[in-house]
Amino acid sequence: MAEFLIDANLPKRMAFWHDGSCEIVPDTQWHDSRIWRYARQHGLTVVPRDADFERLALLEGPPVVILLCVGMANWREIWQILNQ
Template identity: 35%
Template sequence: MKLLLDENLSWRMIKQLKPFFTEVVHASELKISQPATDISIWSYAKKHGFTIISKDDDFEKIVLLRKAPPKLIYLKTFNLSTKGLLDLIIENKEKLFEFIKTDENDIFELYFN
């Protein structure tokens, strides 16, 4: 499973997520015009088979309008720390794998309780 981290997430998350996902990249690493726009990130993810993970509600709007792929993991976590985000993602990795594998939904919302 390939994840593309949006620019609003720390690039430092890559190292901790790599043991769980096939490939993890950050939007700042992409070979596209930087700073990357949401549409350019979405287009890159679509072309290269990534699932986007973001806290930005603009991606929700894009996926609703244009449909998947790419799919979106939407982090509705407000000001949760990077460590808290990592813990939440890793705790829910099995649910995320299932979401990515199936064609049922285009958006998976992940909340912090």
């Protein structure tokens, strides 16, 4: 069962996104509010690189957000950061 909702603007090729604990946002056109509602309804922790989710977490409460502050890092740089 998935625990984390991986935002569409993160690289989908990361192996650890595909271990059953993560669900990737299915559509890059989903607005932040739709992602937020989906995560809340399914009890998922949102994993974005977008600071807009930090604002939603502070204003609206659950779900939990793990904000990846990686700037414009490419997928290799993100892999190096997360694989430490």
